[in-house]
Amino acid sequence: MDTTQLLKGVLDLAVLAVLKDEDGYGYDILRRLRTAGLDEVGDASVYGTLRRLFQAGLLTTYVVPSEEGPHRKYYGLNAAGRDQLNRAGKTWRTFASTMDALLDERGVAA
Amino acid sequence: MDTTQLLKGVLDLAVLAVLKDEDGYGYDILRRLRTAGLDEVGDASVYGTLRRLFQAGLLTTYVVPSEEGPHRKYYGLNAAGRDQLNRAGKTWRTFASTMDALLDERGVAA
DNA sequence: TGACACTACCTCGCAGTGCGGAGTAGCTTC
DNA sequence: GAAGCTACTCCGCACTGCGAGGTAGTGTCA
Numbered sequence: 001m002d003t004t005q006l007l008k009g010v011l012d013l014a015v016l017a018v019l020k021d022e023d024g025y026g027y028d029i030l031r032r033l034r035t036a037g038l039d040e041v042g043d044a045s046v047y048g049t050l051r052r053l054f055q056a057g058l059l060t061t062y063v064v065p066s067e068e069g070p071h072r073k074y075y076g077l078n079a080a081g082r083d084q085l086n087r088a089g090k091t092w093r094t095f096a097s098t099m100d101a102l103l104d105e106r107g108v109a110a
Numbered sequence: 111m112d113t114t115q116l117l118k119g120v121l122d123l124a125v126l127a128v129l130k131d132e133d134g135y136g137y138d139i140l141r142r143l144r145t146a147g148l149d150e151v152g153d154a155s156v157y158g159t160l161r162r163l164f165q166a167g168l169l170t171t172y173v174v175p176s177e178e179g180p181h182r183k184y185y186g187l188n189a190a191g192r193d194q195l196n197r198a199g200k201t202w203r204t205f206a207s208t209m210d211a212l213l214d215e216r217g218v219a220a
Numbered sequence: 221t222g223a224c225a226c227t228a229c230c231t232c233g234c235a236g237t238g239c240g241g242a243g244t245a246g247c248t249t250c
Numbered sequence: 251g252a253a254g255c256t257a258c259t260c261c262g263c264a265c266t267g268c269g270a271g272g273t274a275g276t277g278t279c280a
Contacts, residue, residue: 002119005265006205008237009115014209020216027257036215037208045238047259052237070246070257089219095116096206098147099124105146106130109199114267115236121267137228155267157230162266180228180275227276233269240263247256 003040013092014038015049016058016077016085023076025064026050050075058084113150123202124148125159126168126187126195133186135174136160160185168194 007014018024018032030046053059058081065071077085103109117124128134128142140156163169168191174182187195213219 002265003201003205004238005119006202008118008266009112010209011238014212017212017216017218020218025257026259036212038212042239043257044240044259048238051259070244072257086219089213091113092116092209092213093219095113096210099120099202100206102124102127102146102148103199103202106127108127108130109196109203112236118237118266135228136230152268153228154230154269158267161230176228176275180273182228221280223278223280225276225278228274230272232271235266235268237265238263239265240261242261243259245257248254250251250253 007038007041007045010092011041011045011049012053013085013088015046015053016081016088019059019075019077020082020085023074025072025074027072029075053081117148117151117155120202121151121155121159122163123195123198125156125163126191126198129169129185129187129191130195133184135182135184137182139185163191 014033014036015029018029018036024032026043026047029050030041030043033041033046050059054061054075058078059075060078061073061075063071063073124143124146125139128139128146134142136153136157139160140151140153143151143156160169164171164185168188169185170188171183171185174184176182
């Protein structure tokens, strides 16, 4: 089964979450996600998500030139982003509970 | 907030799950899913999923004519379906745990 | 009889989104 | 100077859930 399909709609939430406590740039965010257990996330997905979230007005962004490599485009949550993070988090929790209950009732993959 | 995106890749699992203990026909499956809490599932999604799962060789199907209405096309799990149900269930549990941990660590939507 | 609602099924085409592939560019190491 | 890593970007595809629409049969209520 494809983990990629499971990511749909959740990647937004995951990206918002890893940005909650600390700003980050694309590549760094990718690493955080993979460290957290989302091994199969592609880099293009992360960059695409960041662009979407930014266009939705949930992120602030600023470029930090680096002498040791290419420039880094940092992203951080703004108020709307934090709001969205909480809402999406609750939606996820509810949805996950629903699915778990559905599986539990039928003794699936205990 | 889109529950629809969260369904991606999970609807298969949900449909397999509600068919585990008892065969069912499209409309009935739709009702079971909604009863289980997946209120926003569209009928077309279910019929499409059933077709996909059948084509993937996970379901058996048989038509039961009904004197009290249109005919009913029943679906049931075969061995491959049960297998897939277990695998997908495990994948889901793992994925959900990963996400929960990610959110918990940052105190999101406690 | 007509209007409506419900069950039951199906098809078509769209929309969102993650990903693969490719490309650019700078740095470090061998 | 070839590799290999970091860092970012763009294009187009694939998958899948959904809305809109259609077909039929049954039952209800006036």
